[in-house]
Every structure is written in structure tokens, then in C-alpha cells.
Amino acid sequence: MFAGIDIGSRSIELILLEDGGVVRSGRLPTTFDPAAQCRTLLDGVRPKRLVATGYGRSLMEKLAGELAPGLDVQTVTEIKAHALGAHHRFPEARTVLDIGGQDTKAIALLPGGKVGKFEMNDRCAAGTGKFLEYTAGVFQIPVEEFGTYALQGDAAPDITSMCTVFAETEATSLMAQGEKPQNIALGLHEAIVKRTANMLSRVGLQFPVVFAGGVAHNPCVRELLSRKLNARLGEELLVSDDPDMNGALGAALWAARQS
Numbered sequence: 001m002f003a004g005i006d007i008g009s010r011s012i013e014l015i016l017l018e019d020g021g022v023v024r025s026g027r028l029p030t031t032f033d034p035a036a037q038c039r040t041l042l043d044g045v046r047p048k049r050l051v052a053t054g055y056g057r058s059l060m061e062k063l064a065g066e067l068a069p070g071l072d073v074q075t076v077t078e079i080k081a082h083a084l085g086a087h088h089r090f091p092e093a094r095t096v097l098d099i100g101g102q103d104t105k106a107i108a109l110l111p112g113g114k115v116g117k118f119e120m121n122d123r124c125a126a127g128t129g130k131f132l133e134y135t136a137g138v139f140q141i142p143v144e145e146f147g148t149y150a151l152q153g154d155a156a157p158d159i160t161s162m163c164t165v166f167a168e169t170e171a172t173s174l175m176a177q178g179e180k181p182q183n184i185a186l187g188l189h190e191a192i193v194k195r196t197a198n199m200l201s202r203v204g205l206q207f208p209v210v211f212a213g214g215v216a217h218n219p220c221v222r223e224l225l226s227r228k229l230n231a232r233l234g235e236e237l238l239v240s241d242d243p244d245m246n247g248a249l250g251a252a253l254w255a256a257r258q259s
Helices: 034-041 057-067 078-089 129-138 143-150 164-176 181-202 219-228 243-257
Strands: 002-007 011-018 021-029 049-053 072-075 095-099 104-110 114-121 209-212
Touching (some): 002 034, 002 057, 002 078, 021 243, 034 057, 049 057, 049 078, 049 243, 078 095, 078 114, 078 209, 095 181, 114 181, 129 164, 129 181, 143 181, 143 219, 164 181, 209 243
Parallel strands (some): 002 049, 049 072, 095 209
Antiparallel strands (some): 002 011, 011 021, 095 104, 104 114
């Protein structure tokens, strides 16, 4: 059995692989004590090898001896993990987009799930799940419902700032001017999509495109992104049932490959 764990800024995901198939998965919020969350997820798990990826992957190397004496723990970059996970689920994919809690990745795929070119935005929360979570709070709407709410808009105002704080200021200013709240929410989603489309273009966008990460659950981002990329019939974004597990799956596949 091989394990992959993705330690992100917002959540931690675990995937266990046996004979090439997923036999167990789990997910917990990262919180301010990610080590405790990792211990909980790995309680009773004794894989042949564990590979960690994500923002906090180095944490797992520090926990290795504590979890199980002699446990083989390795790390893999988020780019490689997401490329492998996407290729495993959608072998025909040529591009991967991952929008997580704190960063966005655009990856051009080569045959076999190898990375051709990539871009990663990790210097601030602009255009990430954190941006959506923060701005949803301005509307007093759970982030899980924010995309559906934004789809009720019909004329999005132009949101010029991608800085989370300044975007909130723009949103509240538009509210004070009497702009329809659903339109403002739509404008915030369009700002993210515009930034993301530019990243995809720079890595040489080709369809099919796999959309992974927690933001792939957002119906408004999916719809606006399809329009922005001029997706034609048969070129819809490929989204798995659990897009936020893609990195952990890739890490588990990397663990299996090292045998």
C-alpha cells in the first residue's frame, strides 16, 4: 500500500493506493496545528511508502519517525503531483489548472503525465480560493454557495483590483452606489477567471483541460472559464468528483512509481 498526502494552506488530503486503486481517502482542514491533523489522518495507516506534497510537505519528513519507525517518507513538488494525478484520471488531458486555497497552478502536460511548462502564483491570495472565501464573507454568504449566487448576476461590473483587500473595497463601494449584489459577485468571479486564463495562455493552453483544486467545485468559475477559453463542443473542462484530492492522488502515484 502506498500513501500520498497533500498538505495545503486550507486543507490536508490523504489518498491510499493498493494494486493501483484508491482504497481510502480522507480530508481535514489544515488549522493552526497541521501536524495534529496529519496524525489524525494517518492514524492506523502503515504504508510501504508515503509521499508528501503541497505547501507543508516538509512537515511530513519531520513527523516520519514519530508516525512509524522506518517509515519511508519522501516529498514531491506540487507541480509533479498535480500533473500525475490529472493524467491518471484523464489520460487525454493536455493542460492542468489547479486553483487551491492559496495558490494557482497552470501546467502544460507532455505524454505520460510529464510536465512541459508551468506557471504558479504563490505570492499572494489574488485569484485563489482564499480570495473567494474572503469576498464571500463580504456578502455574508458561505463560500460553498458563492458561485451559485454569482450566477444570478446579469451584468458584471469591472473589478480592477486582484488584491483581496482592495477588491473588498471596490465591492463595498459598488454596493454603496446601488449596484446589484449578484452583479458584484459575478464581477469578482470574472476577475479571477481573467487572471487564470492569462496564466493558461502563457503555458500554451491546449484542450482537454483538467480543472482541479477546491475552486473547481465553484459553478460560476467553471462556466466563466469555459466561456473565456472559448471552449467548443467537446472541449468542456474535465472535473473529477473530488477535484481537491488531485494532489494527494498524484503524490500516492509518485510513491508507487519509486518501487
